Amino acid sequence: MKKNYTQASRRRDRLAELLIRICGLFVIVAVVWILVMITRVALPLFYSPKATSIASISLPVELKQSRLLSIGIDETQQELFSLDGKGLVHFIDTRGGTLKESVPVPDPPPGARTVVSAELVSKSLYNLLWDTGVVSSVKIAFSSTRSESGNTIVSHEVSADPEGFFPGSGAFKRSFVRTIEGKGAVRVDQLESDRIRVTWRSKETDLFGNEKATTSSSEIQDPLPAAITAVVLDHAGHYLYAGTRNGQLMRWDISEPGEIRLLDSTAVTGNSPVTALNLVLGDISVAVGDGKGGYTAWFPVTAAGSGEGKQLVRTHVLRPHTGTVSAILPSPRDKSLVSVNDQGVIHIDHVTSERNLLTLKGAKPVAMLALSAQGNSLCSLDTAGNFAVWRLEIPHPEVSLGTLFGKVWYEGYDRPEYVWQSSAANDDFEPKMSLVPLIFGTLKATAFAMLFAVPLALLGALYTSQFMAPRLKSRIKPAVEIMAAIPSVVVGFLAGLWLAPLIDKVVLAFFLSFIIIPVMLLVTIFFWRLIKTASPLERRLRGKEFIVLIPIVLVGTWLAYLLGGIVEVQVFGGDFKQWLYSVLGIRYDQRNSMIIAVALGFAVIPLIFTIAEDALSNVPRNLTAASLALGASRWQTAWRVVLPSALPGVFSAVMIGFGRAVGETMIVLMATGNTPIMSGSIFNGLRSLSANIAVEIPEASLNGSLYRVLFLSAVLLFIFTFIINTVAEALRQRFRRKYGRY
Amino acid sequence: MTVPTHNPASPILTVKDLDLFYGAKQALKKINISMQRNQVTAFIGPSGCGKSTLLRCFNRMNDLIDNVRVEGSISFEDQEIYAASTDVITLRRRIGMVFQQSNPFPKSIYENIVYGLRIAGVNDKSLLDETVERSLRSAAIWDEVKDRLHDSALGLSGGQAQRICIARAIAVNPEIILMDEPCSALDPISTLKIEELIDELKRKYTIIIVTHNMQQAARVSDVTGFFYLGELIEAGPTRKIFTNPEKTQTEDYITGRFG
Amino acid sequence: MKQYWKTGEPLVMLTGAALAVILVMTLTLVGVVLTNGLGYFWPSHLVRLELKDGSTALGQIMKREKNPLTGEHRLQLKVSNRDLYGQDFRWIDEKDVTGRSLPKDALLLERREHGNFAGFLSGLSVDGLKVDQATSPLEKLKLARAAIEERQPHLDNIRKKMMTLNQQAESMRLKLLKLEYRNREQHAAEIARLTATREQVLAEFNVLNGQATTAQAEIGGFTAQFKDVSGGAKDIPLVDIMRILAPNDMSIPAKMLAYASRVKELLLDEPRESNTEGGLFPAIFGTVMMVLVMSFFSLPFGVIAAIYLREYARDGLMTRMVRIAVNNLAGVPSIVYGVFGLGFFVYGIGGSIDAIFFPERLPTPTFGTGGILWSSLTLALLTVPVVIVATEESLASIPRGLREGSLALGATKFQTLTRVLLPMATPGIMTGLILSMARAVGEVAPLMVVGVVKLAPSLPFDTTFPFFHMDRKFMHLGFHIYDVGFQSPNVEAAKPMVYITTLLLLGIVIVASSMAIYFRTRMRKRYTSSHF
CATH class of the missing domain: 1.10.3720.10 (MetI-like)
Structure with missing residues (x-):
């Protein structure tokens, strides 16, 4: 023998063994890796937000004496600015705390010398109220560019916004100006006397293109319950909110020039003064902070039984502060709020999810707060004249276990609900990501499909394994296996574009067939007994009974079709769906749960059938022989001997079918309208977890909240099917061990 | 227990105090026996007595089963079979085996015979041809198959297939051939042929055969060992075992009182 | 009877029925796909329907179904001519139909755009193409079509060249990008060379593009005039016509040939009309x-x-x-x-x-x-x-x-x-x-x-x-x-x-x-x- 060759083949053997073992291991690694991978993407949803302190600097000496009105910060935490009463914007380097440049506000109104107050209107636009009573607007913007060497260079720009100019005279506590696109502007002044005056300037263009401006003004006449402590006006200039010392929140509609309508006057804090008031991004919710630290959000809701009118309702309670809430600042990016109390404790909360995202503690009470335009830098100026700058990392403020699985009260809704609506056309839209309607849809689709599939598949399997002639069985089984290979996209297509319109036309016939076909079968069974006496026919058909039944099923379907037409005309006035809607108030969707039941059921039948049939066939023949020899009929044998023995296998078949139905995507995608509604009606559509992933993931931006939530739903699907499959496999293994056959 | 041997100088296989466990169950208990060159040794005993297990120890086929633990020693000439340094592959080339069920590979007769050579790296056509003819002649089946060497071995009858398997075992020129109930699945005529073949083969090879057919043991073997419940009850020259056994258990078995 | 129930024989029948239902469902699925899929390529007759209101419609009858309320039948007619009518299909109540005929000269054109056209040939503008030996207008149309087909390879050739050039330019662009990314100064010479070659390639591309445009315009000048059933005229460039069929004047073998050619198109051609027509x-x-x-x-x-x-x-x-x-x-x-x-x-x-x-x-x-x-x-x-x-x-x-x-x-x-x-x-x-x-x-x-x-x-x-x-x-x-x-x-x-x-x-x-x-x-x- 060749020694070298033997040596070589021995080496090869060892190498192969190693490789093969690695490969085997790799299977486990692959499965675990899939889970780890998708979980890793989903997990950051639940990471706690982070605030990194970037700088803590004191006010440059040049500014120590200035009266500061407002501050701001750039995206990269490199530069901040402060606006003083002389109308100078001072840009300060956060790294050294040095004053870089002081820029005067361009085009100050003639005669005006000092700025009384500054109000942040939107991202970088400020309303300045001058000592003459004139309001002007200024834009203080940062922009950053990447240099050749990779550093970020921040530049700033201060520009006037002539649109925001609104003349006026007198002394005011605060003034707000809102320009209304193409229509003019509205100005709200809080007078020294605490009264509120609204001034409208409307611009009209006549047929010849000449502009005509009219100005009108009126004061709020409604009696105020107490002194006004906070005022806020929305961006569109439609609604004006004011909080009072005794805790009332008032809301006026000022959208029509010359008309001021009081909409609400609600006690919001329980007698404690409203100390901070601001609108959440989107201008629907208003956040209220009170003197005792209470911190809530309100928006108008159609009150039960009150008809058209909407009332402010407390929709969210945020984590309370320990002392008076002194300021609330909305995030320019989402429904988050930054708030601070009189001790300098800063809270960052998300209104909708009611999550307290961050709590930052400063040493001194905070005088001013600012967020950058993208909301990821936070800057505070304390009463001692120290700036603190943080970088915020809050990737998914709107997601929490509560919003994913609980009811959430979204803006515009009348009550807390489970909603899935991930995107819409407008910018300040809030994604609503509750997984509950999707889980409900998944389970509903699965339940209906199983209801349809399990009896058919199991009875069919019982027949095939126990009663069918062996020669026929060897043909039918492969046929069902081929049926299992029919791609789900084909089933889905037919369900959506063939079956759904068909059933749409013959809904009644569809229901009637569930009665007529069994009745026809009963009749056949009755006559079968008469045929049985004609022994040659009976013998020839033994094990092939189902062939006789195929025409019966077809005839039954046809009869149901005929009867359906008649019943629809006679009983339901010719249109069953119309009747359904007008009498029972049930809406009929063309792609509804019945279609899903049939289509998804059709897809899982072969799977359940094959596994159940295997289990039933694997019950040793000698068991059945023993039973038959004792004089049991073939049904008694199948029912009392075979079925109990094969029960674990049959059960695992159902489980595996269930797992498949839960995860099936294309059929559900194509055969339903994909509406994420929670309705138990069989006439409505649904949206399942898996179809939802397929629909939404092409739109989801990498590592965004939606992207991660979709990964989370994939994790849920994985874990769910993992459990089902493992249990089913364990059952099947036990069954195999019991009968020792593979 | 020691076994009287014809030539005490050189037993080819010696088993000493062999215990074998399947997990917790002991299948062989303190086995001591030795086999002589160019003799046929038969192991007899009722089903499940451990005779096949012992046979499978000689070429370490038991390695294929999980949870097998072997204690004691089996030496093949001077080599300890269960030593860590023993190369199983070389061992199996020197100790061939024929199984209860004939197991020709789904290849041609020719390829079946040369399989052992090919896996050892022999590809010389003339050497292979020569080995095929020699082995088939030794297995007394050359005349039956010489015209269809390249037909599938699966088409052969049970007896022929078993002799092909014997020829296949011979082809690698082993020193010992283990036969595990080689005739149990065969008809009497085929059985007779195999028995004649065994008689023929023992001139060149040492043969150890497991059988539950006492007549067969009596007909073909020189030495017989009787196993019962994992123990070697008695071993000695076949004639003595069958005519004048020392142990009553042996006698009971041989005379058909049990088993 | 009681005995009969006791043996469970009816229940056996029940299990058999379950299997029957499964099989019926499967067969239905396969049947639906077969009937809907196989028939589409068959050039069925173009039927002219005269309607009660005096108008006429020409098209292929796709479906006939009964209104369960009135018990009357209606027909789904594939009228084609999407560009003229805005839709391909039309439902016509059978009671409105006063006459049916199969005009021999009705043509079904498969076009590159706007789906099929069903109508009649009314004229040809093919001066310069060799169509003299044709005896009938239809034959003339077919010959002209074939003549244009012969010119097509030339155009295809140009297009192929253009595609190669385009790919070259693209790969050069990527190379340039890479060089610039790595280090602009170091590879300046290489960059200049590549840029020059690329310009050249692009210039060549533009020349070819011009040629292609003229060739296309030349071919596109040959048109045929058609009328739909109600007399609406339509001028169709011959290049846009993929296939000309006169289904009412075709023998079965001819139809089979047409069927085979469409199957071939399905398997070997690119899709058209946002995937709803052409090949796969x-x-x-x-x-x-x-x-x-x-x-x-x-x-x-x-x-x-x-x-x-x-x-x-x-x-x-x-x-x-x-x-x-x-x-x-x-x-x-x-x-x-x-x-x-x-x-x-x-x-x-x-x-x-x-x-x-x-x-x-x-x-x-x-x-x-x-x-x-x-x-x-x-x-x-x-x-x-x-x-x-x-x-x-x-x-x-x-x-x-x-x-x-x-x-x-x-x-x-x-x-x-x-x-x-x-x-x-x-x-x-x-x-x-x-x-x-x-x-x-x-x-x-x-x-x-x-x-x-x-x-x-x-x-x-x-x-x-x-x-x-x-x-x-x-x-x-x-x-x-x-x-x-x-x-x-x-x-x-x-x-x-x-x-x-x-x-x-x-x-x-x-x-x-x-x-x-x-x-x-x-x-x-x-x-x-x-x-x-």
Whole structure:
């Protein structure tokens, strides 16, 4: 023998063994890796937000004496600015705390010398109220560019916004100006006397293109319950909110020039003064902070039984502060709020999810707060004249276990609900990501499909394994296996574009067939007994009974079709769906749960059938022989001997079918309208977890909240099917061990 | 227990105090026996007595089963079979085996015979041809198959297939051939042929055969060992075992009182 | 009777009925696909209907159905002429029909745009084409069409050249990008040279483009005038006409020929009219290539894993875990694989490849976006359990004696495996492979996430280096069904195409799985009935 060759083949053997073992291991690694991978993407949803302190600097000496009105910060935490009463914007380097440049506000109104107050209107636009009573607007913007060497260079720009100019005279506590696109502007002044005056300037263009401006003004006449402590006006200039010392929140509609309508006057804090008031991004919710630290959000809701009118309702309670809430600042990016109390404790909360995202503690009470335009830098100026700058990392403020699985009260809704609506056309839209309607849809689709599939598949399997002639069985089984290979996209297509319109036309016939076909079968069974006496026919058909039944099923379907037409005309006035809607108030969707039941059921039948049939066939023949020899009929044998023995296998078949139905995507995608509604009606559509992933993931931006939530739903699907499959496999293994056959 | 041997100088296989466990169950208990060159040794005993297990120890086929633990020693000439340094592959080339069920590979007769050579790296056509003819002649089946060497071995009858398997075992020129109930699945005529073949083969090879057919043991073997419940009850020259056994258990078995 | 119930015989019938229902459902599905898919290509008669209101309609009758309320029938007429009528189909109540006829000279034109045209030939503007030997106007039209067809290769040639130039320019652009990214100064000379060559190529491209435009305009000048049934005139350039049929004047063999030519078009041509007409070639090619690349990964891995389970693993915790893993790989919903593929292959590995090898192209992704490689890998993971289970089953069916026989002759485990077991398990492995391919052909959900598109500009395989373009997106039959059936603007007009695609896909899957099942049955028979 060749020694070298033997040596070589021995080496090869060892190498192969190693490789093969690695490969085997790799299977486990692959499965675990899939889970780890998708979980890793989903997990950051639940990471706690982070605030990194970037700088803590004191006010440059040049500014120590200035009266500061407002501050701001750039995206990269490199530069901040402060606006003083002389109308100078001072840009300060956060790294050294040095004053870089002081820029005067361009085009100050003639005669005006000092700025009384500054109000942040939107991202970088400020309303300045001058000592003459004139309001002007200024834009203080940062922009950053990447240099050749990779550093970020921040530049700033201060520009006037002539649109925001609104003349006026007198002394005011605060003034707000809102320009209304193409229509003019509205100005709200809080007078020294605490009264509120609204001034409208409307611009009209006549047929010849000449502009005509009219100005009108009126004061709020409604009696105020107490002194006004906070005022806020929305961006569109439609609604004006004011909080009072005794805790009332008032809301006026000022959208029509010359008309001021009081909409609400609600006690919001329980007698404690409203100390901070601001609108959440989107201008629907208003956040209220009170003197005792209470911190809530309100928006108008159609009150039960009150008809058209909407009332402010407390929709969210945020984590309370320990002392008076002194300021609330909305995030320019989402429904988050930054708030601070009189001790300098800063809270960052998300209104909708009611999550307290961050709590930052400063040493001194905070005088001013600012967020950058993208909301990821936070800057505070304390009463001692120290700036603190943080970088915020809050990737998914709107997601929490509560919003994913609980009811959430979204803006515009009348009550807390489970909603899935991930995107819409407008910018300040809030994604609503509750997984509950999707889980409900998944389970509903699965339940209906199983209801349809399990009896058919199991009875069919019982027949095939126990009663069918062996020669026929060897043909039918492969046929069902081929049926299992029919791609789900084909089933889905037919369900959506063939079956759904068909059933749409013959809904009644569809229901009637569930009665007529069994009745026809009963009749056949009755006559079968008469045929049985004609022994040659009976013998020839033994094990092939189902062939006789195929025409019966077809005839039954046809009869149901005929009867359906008649019943629809006679009983339901010719249109069953119309009747359904007008009498029972049930809406009929063309792609509804019945279609899903049939289509998804059709897809899982072969799977359940094959596994159940295997289990039933694997019950040793000698068991059945023993039973038959004792004089049991073939049904008694199948029912009392075979079925109990094969029960674990049959059960695992159902489980595996269930797992498949839960995860099936294309059929559900194509055969339903994909509406994420929670309705138990069989006439409505649904949206399942898996179809939802397929629909939404092409739109989801990498590592965004939606992207991660979709990964989370994939994790849920994985874990769910993992459990089902493992249990089913364990059952099947036990069954195999019991009968020792593979 | 020691076994009287014809030539005490050189037993080819010696088993000493062999215990074998399947997990917790002991299948062989303190086995001591030795086999002589160019003799046929038969192991007899009722089903499940451990005779096949012992046979499978000689070429370490038991390695294929999980949870097998072997204690004691089996030496093949001077080599300890269960030593860590023993190369199983070389061992199996020197100790061939024929199984209860004939197991020709789904290849041609020719390829079946040369399989052992090919896996050892022999590809010389003339050497292979020569080995095929020699082995088939030794297995007394050359005349039956010489015209269809390249037909599938699966088409052969049970007896022929078993002799092909014997020829296949011979082809690698082993020193010992283990036969595990080689005739149990065969008809009497085929059985007779195999028995004649065994008689023929023992001139060149040492043969150890497991059988539950006492007549067969009596007909073909020189030495017989009787196993019962994992123990070697008695071993000695076949004639003595069958005519004048020392142990009553042996006698009971041989005379058909049990088993 | 009571006795009869007691024996349970009626219940046996009940189980039989369940099976009957399953079979009826399956047959219905296949029947629906067959009837809807096969008929579409058949050039059926163009019927002229005269209606009560005095108008006429010309078209092919697609359906006749009964109104359950009134008991009257109505006809669905495919009137074509989308550009004239705005829709392809029309419902006509039978009671409104006063007369039917089959005008012999009615023509059905298949056009490059706007679907079919049904009407009559009224004139030709083909001065300069050799059509003198024709006797009838129709023949003249056909000859003119053929003459134009002859000029087509010239145009095609120019287009092909343009495409090559375009690709050259693009690859040069990418090279330039790379050089600039690395270091502008260092490669200045190279950059200048490349830029110059590229300019040259682009200039050449523009010249060709001009030629193509003139050639096209020249061909486009030849038109034919048609009238629809109500006399509306339509001038159609001959180039736009794909096929001219006069279904009312065709013999059965002629119709069969026309049918065959349309099947050929289906299999070998590009799609037209946002996939609702024309061929399926790119989708077929994409599907086949994706399945082949997938098998390249799943087959070896699946077979080796099965060998591990059956031949090497001891029956312990580890084996049980591997088995659970395999079962779960098989049971995890396919969309989860898609999500995994997106997160791991596309953004994970693909993103890293882009960052390392193609940083100059960023943010335009090369591998960091869906593509055929990632799709194949995702599906490989999805189908590997099928291969594992089939291989394991076939290894298990090999009698133990053969392994022992081989080992007893001194073979190593690996030799036993390669020389005895694997050859015997081949049919089983083939079964697994075919089943996995059938599964992959029909699987759509994960592909939607990792790289399938409705219209791929180029095939993932072509004659430019490196031939296989694994980063390209591709088309897929299954996705084609979903996309055309559910995402097209005109679903009713797209339906026939979807049925045909479905028929094709269903055909492939059924043939493949029948083959697999046949292999398996044969293998089972061989080992169980032979005498081991």
